[in-house]
Amino acid sequence: MDIRHFKTFKSIVEEGSFSKAAEKVGYTQSTVTSQIQQLEQALSIKIFEKIGRNMVLTPLGRELIPYTNELLDTIKKIESIGKHNDIKGELRIGIAESLISYKLQNVLKLFKEHAPSVNLFIISENCFVINDMLLKGEIDIGLLYNVGNPQDSLTSVDLADYTLALVCSPLFEKDAVDFCKSNQKISTSLVINETNCIYRRMLERYFRENNIFLDNTIELWSIETIKKSVASNLGISYLPRFVVEEELENNKLNELKIGCSDAKITAIYSYHKNKWISPAMSLFMQLVREDFKI
Template sequence: MDIRHFKTFKSIVEEGNFSNAAMKLGYTQSTVTSQIQQLEQELSIKLFEKIGRNMVLTDLGKEMIPYANELLNTVKKIEGIGKVGDKITGELKIAVAESLMSYKLQNVLSMFKEKAPNVKLSMVSLNCYTIKTMLANGELDLGLMYDVGSKNESLSAVKLSDFNVTLVCSPQFEQEKLDFCEPNHKINTSLIINPVESVYRKIIENYFLDKNILLNNTIELGSIEAIKKCVASNLGISFLPSFTVEEELSNGTLKELKVGCVDAKITAIYGYHKNKWISPALSLFIELVREDFNII
């Protein structure tokens, strides 16, 4: 029997359906269905049955849950033998989106250094499209990025979290005289934003295009810290992940502007090549990331 099939079974139970389990595991839904069918054939029992449009657990499927949990816990313990602390060695090459690198990974990196001090960790900040390409080409062990572009079948991708995006300005900005929700007008300010590959830049530029809202120009910067300082100096406005401007909004260095795409979200994921060997070092790093983002 394939242990992965039991992991898939457990994920379906936890996530409530096949599609959510597929998203969590980085599989296609057809792969999840196939794995469950193989498991049912090997066990000679029916684990799920279709009721209406939903696949629900059979009575035997419900009986399977504690056994599957026990099996997977045992496997986890076996995998951990000899693979803890300073016994983990090797190299790890990871690429991360700049905002995630700067604001979301400090705890993970600190814990990884403590648990695996002998691993040579190489990290680089890149745009999400470049990360996906490098993962597909086998140039990286892991990528932490936003969900952009079309799905690459060679990659396993797991959702970490959805994040809000906020339009911000300087406290000196005369926001009451300007409307970023009303269409068909020009606003006398600049958009200070990351390069064109930025997923949140695409959101705000598409919004302005759809609303026919024109700004003076775009100032393109590669650093979110540089962007925030320019905005605080009243050189323009910016559209950034909310978690990157929490402190500034709290202390009054920046102010939030109302905008019609206020419900816009970006989805953070981690990904790796499906054929990549999950080394002890990579397994530990992924485990720490999942714990930090509260993914069970």
């Protein structure tokens, strides 16, 4: 059996026709047809059958798909042996903004030092978008927070638990309000990330459950902008404690007590279970685990 025949078979499945597969792999259509016929002879099965004017997969042909994918992934792994000292290719990563800004800069620095030839593509998005991109195969690795909807098709590794803090400006009259008390209207604004931010969802759920209302919400897309806006007394915010530690220590921000002060978010990295773990992907995950000491 020729490995090229399996590659051609996979291209037909992906492209949906012999002609489109021929264009993709750079063969004539007659060559593609010949390769499939040779593969059928080698396996002693019928892979495609003609229904009307179309070539359609037989039941055995459909059964061959996962074995073909596994075989071709194994070939890639074999070809990568001995290449770890000169890792090439590309790596696509989706990272939550707070993690890339405050927790992963050292990992990114080390990765570029160890694999300078890898084209690194980084997308900063909210956790729900990153999760969806992983499921669609649009990125290789996601570094995000556990959003509470586990997917059977994703492999996830816990990295660390982080507490959250409700913060305000030193100018805010913190003694005049009590966020632990239910059924009240508090005259301030919530300065926070966009709607699908995991910790915004947690705070808004707490407010709904306790019938707490604020004047309005100021929605910003930058944690640094949020912190500066809160420091200027435009409102309060709810953020991972590690992103406001410096401001709390320097008294640029103050912390407010709240009934959900024990709430935590869990940082994870995830990848699709069917994803072939390339040398670049393996190195990046190794550096993440080492940095988080897991």
